[in-house]
Amino acid sequence: MSDATTVTVLGAGTMGAGIAQACAAAGHAVTVVDRQPEALERCLATVDASLERLVRKGTMSDDAAAQARARIAVTTDLAASVGGAAIVIEAVYEDLATKQALWRQVDSHAPAEALRATNTSSLSVTEIAQASSRPERFCGLHFFNPVPVLPLVEVVRAERTSPATLDEAVAFATAIGKTPIVCGDTPGFIVNRLLIPYVNDAVHALGEGVARAADIDTAMKLGANLPMGPLALADLIGLDVTLAVIESLHRETADPRFRPAVRLRQLVRAGKLGRKTGEGFHRYE
Numbered sequence: 699m700s701d702a703t704t705v706t707v708l709g710a711g712t713m714g715a716g717i718a719q720a721c722a723a724a725g726h727a728v729t730v731v732d733r734q735p736e737a738l739e740r741c742l743a744t745v746d747a748s749l750e751r752l753v754r755k756g757t758m759s760d761d762a763a764a765q766a767r768a769r770i771a772v773t774t775d776l777a778a779s780v781g782g783a784a785i786v787i788e789a790v791y792e793d794l795a796t797k798q799a800l801w802r803q804v805d806s807h808a809p810a811e812a813l814r815a816t817n818t819s820s821l822s823v824t825e826i827a828q829a830s831s832r833p834e835r836f837c838g839l840h841f842f843n844p845v846p847v848l849p850l851v852e853v854v855r856a857e858r859t860s861p862a863t864l865d866e867a868v869a870f871a872t873a874i875g876k877t878p879i880v881c882g883d884t885p886g887f888i889v890n891r892l893l894i895p896y897v898n899d900a901v902h903a904l905g906e907g908v909a910r911a912a913d914i915d916t917a918m919k920l921g922a923n924l925p926m927g928p929l930a931l932a933d934l935i936g937l938d939v940t941l942a943v944i945e946s947l948h949r950e951t952a953d954p955r956f957r958p959a960v961r962l963r964q965l966v967r968a969g970k971l972g973r974k975t976g977e978g979f980h981r982y983e
């Protein structure tokens with residue numbers, strides 16, 4: 699990569715904020731782009747809260763946090779923000795048409811040699827890359843929530859990703875302190891292929907009356923020594939994202955093991971998306 703110090707993050711949601719923070723903490727100048735100014739404000743508030751937490755825990759010094767924060771700019775101007783980017787990471791809503799339309803716009807403003815990456819968790823990277831005139835410069839960089847805490851990045855090799863692009867993506871992920879694992883462009887990649895069916899199964903169990911939500915979560919925490927229960931995890935990931943992943947696994951494989959749980963869809967339809975809306979399987983202040 700010619701210059702890895704200028705990163706543009708498209709989308710100011712939970713993942714966009716986390717990715718921006720991780721890149722800024724590693725010394726990169728980051729610009730977060732979103733159409734909605736309120737989303738950009740929320741993004742900065744999320745970063746502030748996360749940095750504050752890292753300082754409070756002694757994981758990061760006050761100075762390092764202030765410097766990371768100062769490296770993050772926000773804007774609604776897509777053209778200007780991608781114009782000088784060495785790497786563009788897209789983390790917008792999980793909708794193929796939305797992502798492709800955005801990438802078409804990016805392509806007309808971004809440098810030809812810029813590394814292009816999507817953080818999609820449920821769509822085909824190859825299909826998103828078809829909207830770019832530089833599919834050989836395109837790959838998946840899939841981060842995990844909360845991004846400032848979880849070290850993994852799945853580096854997804856799409857059908858037309860060049861070997862040099864893949865190497866650069868691996869080097870970039872390593873340079874921001876993450877552990878990259880290369881994987882193919884298959885539904886769910888590695889983690890979601892295994893994790894989301896488990897979460898979906900917990901929702902089936904809830905629907906079957908196996909136990910209350912709180913007890914299902916406690917059981918898996920205490921009986922399997924997991925950091926959080928599956929329903930609390932769905933609330934953290936976002937029920938819309940969880941549903942999108944399980945639907946994608948079901949659609950792509952036609953395997954009945956991946957049948958989306960009815961309750962998951964019901965909650966998504968009601969706008970109860972988990973932590974980000976204050977209610978999912980649990981309520982949040």
Ligand code: CAA
Pocket residue numbers: 747748749751752755757818819841842843844846847848890893925926931935939940
């Ligand atoms: N920013 C900064 N630090 C944070 C943070 C954030 N947003 N969230 C948690 N932390 C820190 C805490 O400060 C704490 O630090 P110390 O270890 O130094 O004390 C540490 O992380 C643990 O946090 P807590 O003590 O508050 O609570 P916890 O021990 O329950 O951990 C958790 C919280 C990190 C979220 C943990 O429960 C966990 O790892 N859960 C599983 C998360 C998971 O599986 N994520 C993957 C989801 S799948 C995905 O994201 C991909 C997709 O495409 C859907």
